[in-house]
Amino acid sequence: MSEKDRIEEMDELKDALTQDEAAQEASQEESQEQENEQTAELSREEELEKELEREKDKFLRLFAEFENFKRRTSKERMDLFKTAGQEVMVSLLPVMDDFERALKELGKSSEKELFKGVELIYNKFKDTLKAKGLEDIKAEEGDAFDAEIHDAITQIPAPNKKLKGKIIDVVEKGYRLGDKIIRHPKVVVGN
Template identity: 65%
Template sequence: MGKKSKVEEMEEELNGVSTDENPELSEENGNLDKETLEDQKTSVEDQLREDLAKEKDKFLRLFAEFENFKKRTSKERMELFRTAGQEVMVSLLPVLDDFERALRELSKSEDKEMFKGVELISNKFKETLKNKGLEQIEVEKGDVFDAEIHEAITQIPAPNKKMKGKIIDVIEKGFKLGDRIIRHPKVVVGN
């Protein structure tokens, strides 16, 4: 025998009341009692509808919460993939700096073939890093100093009034990986 639902049990309970079984119900007040039975049936239906509405609301809230969780974890996962190589990139930046210093010194020498060979290797290295999402932050002398982007190493007296609060010299280049700055450019600021 299967389980009966709440509605079926209540309907049987309400339908099971008859004037034969209950002597209090007479023909005089039979119409009144039928109305009471109908009111009870209606109140039971209303209660069940209310319970159903509450359960639907719980379900919708839980579903929305789950959807938000999925979006949040997906966003975090994408961010992780985008910046997964950040530690490796940061450790390669000094090598990139060394290449630039080596090229500067080799350009002063007489051996142009060695300079060309090192320059090709340096360009290939830079291109590989660029393909992995590394971008150089462009900073020029005379740019306005921005504490969000630049790291001030020192301040010196500005050579002229136009250079106050502006970048006098760039000591070390800065880089971004995606939208995140992984090394701020180190600059000298005029005061």
């Protein structure tokens, strides 16, 4: 083999090596690109998972907020139904007081039939209001005074020691509508 043939062979080997190196580099570049694509796909997948978690969190918060809103409006509606007639009831209380005063005065007179007629009307009126949720607040002479319930209009010296700090007289009856006091009983307290 001549020198020229060897040089050509070496050039061919060199070219083959260069081509192999180029092929390897291309293969490495391809695998690097594939890795990058996989990493991009993974990061895209991770991004989507994070976004899904954020959306789930938003949904859960919105759902909880809506449930609280429903509960609050339902409670407000129930309270409104319970005290819907409060204004009407409060305006009818003086009529109830007048009936009681009229019955007291008619009881003193000799006209028993008139007394019975007014008493029937009073009882019907009282039963109707009771059916709508109106209740008397019990306050009688000798009961303990409770500032939460009773409205003390004055204090007088107690006639005996047992009535000290207790109710001596009820000036005006108190009423409750459902759980709410719409008029406190006005009382005189002994000191």
